[in-house]
Amino acid sequence: MRFMIIVKASPESEAGKMPSEELLTAMGKFNEELVNAGVLLAGEGLHPSSKGVRVHFSGNKRTVVDGPFSETKELIAGFWLVQVKSLEEAIEWVKRCPNPMESDSDIEIRQVFEMDDFGAEFTPELREQEKRVMEKAKAQQQH
Known part of the structure; x- marks a missing residue:
């Protein structure tokens, strides 16, 4: 299972304040x-x-529409994409994460859709197209 771990923005991150050396190290x-x-x-x-x-x-x-956007708590400051066995494992990883902000912060965990999640509407032809596109994208990243 893949999960996107979303670091929510803070007033500091939206102001462009860079993390400290200590936080970068952690x-x-x-x-x-x-x-x-x-x-x-x-x-x-x-x-x-x-x-x-x-x-x-x-x-x-x-x-x-140009930024900045007003609802800081709804914005994203960063992310991880992880592949783990369960939501519980993703949660355990996030609990080990250093606080990504100088102040209070939130991290959201969302499961990524896999091809099988889409059901019959995701036809064999669409699956093959998706597979080709993802393979091409992966190959381009390696160059």
Whole structure:
């Protein structure tokens, strides 16, 4: 099972405040533990929403909205993508994580959909297309 572990933004992360050397060291150690356990697939921090945009969809119309965005508690400051056996295992990993912010913070854990989760609507042709696309994307990342 794959899970996305979502680090929620804080007023500090949205202000662009960089983590301390101490926090960077602790996070590096935690990331190393994830890698050594063979569960880390990806993980990154994100720039504040002031450097981002949202694309709003309304029918066929697309509208680009510049950041920053007001609801800090709803924003994402970073993530890990892990592959573990269960939600309980993902929770145990997150409990070992250093606090990613200088203040109180939240980390959300969400399971990633797998092909089998989509049922009959995800036809064999669509499955094959998805497999080809993901293999091509993976090959491009290695170059």
